[in-house]
Amino acid sequence: MTAVSERAAGTAIAHPLTHPLEPLTAEEITEAGALLRELAGLGPSVRFVFVSLHEPPKADVLAWSPGQPPPPRQAEISVYDRATRATHEAVVSLTAGELVSWRAVPGVQPPIMAEEFISCEEVVRADPRWQEAMRKRGVTDFSLAMIDPWAASWTGPEDDPGARRISRPLTWVRSAPGEHGYARPVEGLVVVVDLDAGEVVDVQDHGVVPLPPKPGNYAAAWRFEPDNVPAYPHDRDGLKPIEISQPEGPSFTVDGHAVSWQRWRLRIGFTPREGLVLHEVGYDDRGTLRPVLYRASLAEMYVPYGDPAPTHRFKNVFDQGEYGVGWLANPLTMGCDCVGDIHYFDGVVNDQDGAAVTIPNAVCLHEEDAGIGWKHTDFRTGAVEVRRRRRLVISTIVTVGNYEYGYFWYLYTDGTLEYEVKLTGVISTGALPPGEQPAHGTLVAPGLYGPHHQHFFCVRLDMAVDGPVNRVVEVDSRPSPPGPGNPHGNAWETVKTTLSSELAARRDTDAAKARYWRIESATETSALGAATGYALMPGANVPPMYSPDALFANRAGFTQHQLWVTAHDPEQRFAAGDYPNQHPGGEGLPAYGAEDRSLDGADVVVWYTFGAHHIVRPEDWPVMPVNTIGFMLKPSGFFDGNPALDMPAGEPSGCHTD
Numbered sequence: 173m174t175a176v177s178e179r180a181a182g183t184a185i186a187h188p189l190t191h192p193l194e195p196l197t198a199e200e201i202t203e204a205g206a207l208l209r210e211l212a213g214l215g216p217s218v219r220f221v222f223v224s225l226h227e228p229p230k231a232d233v234l235a236w237s238p239g240q241p242p243p244p245r246q247a248e249i250s251v252y253d254r255a256t257r258a259t260h261e262a263v264v265s266l267t268a269g270e271l272v273s274w275r276a277v278p279g280v281q282p283p284i285m286a287e288e289f290i291s292c293e294e295v296v297r298a299d300p301r302w303q304e305a306m307r308k309r310g311v312t313d314f315s316l317a318m319i320d321p322w323a324a325s326w327t328g329p330e331d332d333p334g335a336r337r338i339s340r341p342l343t344w345v346r347s348a349p350g351e352h353g354y355a356r357p358v359e360g361l362v363v364v365v366d367l368d369a370g371e372v373v374d375v376q377d378h379g380v381v382p383l384p385p386k387p388g389n390y391a392a393a394w395r396f397e398p399d400n401v402p403a404y405p406h407d408r409d410g411l412k413p414i415e416i417s418q419p420e421g422p423s424f425t426v427d428g429h430a431v432s433w434q435r436w437r438l439r440i441g442f443t444p445r446e447g448l449v450l451h452e453v454g455y456d457d458r459g460t461l462r463p464v465l466y467r468a469s470l471a472e473m474y475v476p477y478g479d480p481a482p483t484h485r486f487k488n489v490f491d492q493g494e495y496g497v498g499w500l501a502n503p504l505t506m507g508c509d510c511v512g513d514i515h516y517f518d519g520v521v522n523d524q525d526g527a528a529v530t531i532p533n534a535v536c537l538h539e540e541d542a543g544i545g546w547k548h549t550d551f552r553t554g555a556v557e558v559r560r561r562r563r564l565v566i567s568t569i570v571t572v573g574n575y576e577y578g579y580f581w582y583l584y585t586d587g588t589l590e591y592e593v594k595l596t597g598v599i600s601t602g603a604l605p606p607g608e609q610p611a612h613g614t615l616v617a618p619g620l621y622g623p624h625h626q627h628f629f630c631v632r633l634d635m636a637v638d639g640p641v642n643r644v645v646e647v648d649s650r651p652s653p654p655g656p657g658n659p660h661g662n663a664w665e666t667v668k669t670t671l672s673s674e675l676a677a678r679r680d681t682d683a684a685k686a687r688y689w690r691i692e693s694a695t696e697t698s699a700l701g702a703a704t705g706y707a708l709m710p711g712a713n714v715p716p717m718y719s720p721d722a723l724f725a726n727r728a729g730f731t732q733h734q735l736w737v738t739a740h741d742p743e744q745r746f747a748a749g750d751y752p753n754q755h756p757g758g759e760g761l762p763a764y765g766a767e768d769r770s771l772d773g774a775d776v777v778v779w780y781t782f783g784a785h786h787i788v789r790p791e792d793w794p795v796m797p798v799n800t801i802g803f804m805l806k807p808s809g810f811f812d813g814n815p816a817l818d819m820p821a822g823e824p825s826g827c828h829t830d
């Protein structure tokens with residue numbers, strides 16, 4: 173790479189011929205950062221929030237074919253100037269070495285950055301008021317404190333994102349280096365840190381609550397200490413090895429970030445804010461590549477806590493928009509996160525100087541046996557036909573403070589797509605006086621509780637069912653009205669309603685009506701004469717439990733409905749808006765759909781919000797067994813019959829008799 177300083181801005185630089193949606197390489201990220209510093213004249217007070225591929229317009233991507241020169245390689249960059257407290261967004265062309273755009277975004281706060289995770293903790297640890305509060309609790313070795321930089325929420329006009337950049341960190345204390353610190357929360361201590369000034373601006377001590385007395389260790393080195401809860405004398409035994417053997421290797425092929433597996437074709441993307449992204453998901457149907465999705469991404473996460481105590485009331489965090497779930501991805505190097513014949517993709521993100529940071533093995537690709545796919549026994553002849561089902565698993569796992577989230581896409585041999593979030597890690601804990609029971613949480617160990625909370629996820633599905641022109645139809649089931657057509661009362665029917673505009677397409681799940689939504693092609697029909705489609709099948713879901721009058725309620729307008737549909741706009745990617753940090757609310761989906769654009773026969777984007785309800789269980793302590801939530805996209809008249817009919821019976825005897 174030619175250093176920016178050694179060549180004139182505007183000079184074309186060579187880039188390899190590559191697919192327009194290949195994520196930025198480490199070299200490109202570092203180059204983009206240096207280019208922006210030079211072209212915009214940025215000083216050291218300017219920090220790089222996110223650097224990622226500026227995706228070319230959809231029409232250009234769809235028009236591109238291998239062998240053609242790709243559209244210009246561009247990076248989109250958000251930066252924050254600590255000296256002026258100003259946020260800017262830029263696009264730089266790596267192809268032309270030019271600044272394409274530079275835009276001020278007033279009155280917002282970008283997410284909390286990696287360097288602030290470190291600096292915030294050190295600033296608090298050195299503060300005399302915090303130290304005094306710790307001494308009151310009997311803590312004198314401050315090196316054992318863990319101070320997590322919780323996003324501040326919006327607690328009133330003093331949190332105006334245009335005025336200051338703050339965090340409200342919470343404190344826990346390990347009892348020894350390496351021990352599970354979340355076992356000992358410092359209840360009642362609320363700190364406000366000005367992240368730009370690097371100083372504590374407020375310390376509120378709402379009264380001493382004793383640190384919980386018991387360690388709750390999950391790590392191998394500590395688990396069998398005599399005082400640990402829950403207490404186990406040793407590891408269980410009796411587990412014989414299970415080995416996944418793929419002697420001929422996996423059934424997928426990978427070229428750059430393009431993946432081909434069975435009939436499925438797709439591309440893997442990765443950004444520091446969104447993490448794993450799927451691009452151009454299509455199905456090879458007997459020689460014709462039929463598109464299903466243009467782009468699928470996590471569009472936001474929101475975790476509001478339902479406990480009014482001073483240390484918990486402001487805990488309503490957007491783990492994506494206030495931190496970012498790409499740069500927090502784990503390196504999956506231990507071979508324990510997924511098993512089988514694995515292909516890993518690195519995740520390439522940026523540091524605050526604008527240089528690349530590579531997370532090795534951030535995305536895992538592997539295939540799994542998924543049980544039986546279909547079966548029938550002809551009871552008269554005894555003939556049996558049964559076929560296995562497989563799935564391709566594309567996964568990433570992130571650590572956001574105490575919690576882990578696994579984001580898993582499954583593509584099945586029967587044409588189904590599934591998205592599943594795995595929730596694990598450590599609950600956010602609180603302490604309470606001995607003998608008391610929490611009013612808004614669950615006791616998990618003596619003096620230790622987990623407050624009630626919810627996790628909302630919103631996934632953005634830029635649909636492309638048999639092409640870009642789609643419509644969304646709500647399908648309810650109901651008893652048929654009594655009358656001549658239903659003389660026995662057994663009849664029921666489906667009611668289909670086209671969601672014709674954005675305001676009409678703000679919808680909720682309804683289990684009593686077995687409600688689902690069918691995303692149809694507006695141009696293609698199946699051999700049976702109906703529009704081809706994929707059905708969005710909701711899984712478990714829950715509405716928000718906080719009052720609509722809650723101070724923070726407007727911050728996550730996307731949780732007001734489970735389904736939103738918008739007309740395609742590549743600028744509209746985040747369900748709570750581009751900058752939810754410290755924001756009072758109103759941005760994102762409620763604003764995106766306000767124009768009420770037409771959706772009937774349009775390039776539609778489907779947004780699905782699903783909530784995981786978390787009434788903490790004692791079994792969630794000291795580390796939480798995985799809980800899952802998600803949804804499916806099932807072919808619904810997309811094919812003219814069972815697309816897995818061609819699954820081989822296998823040799824030598826096969827999964828059949830005749």
Ligand SMILES: [Cu+2]
Pocket residue numbers: 595625626627786
């Ligand atoms: Cu939870």
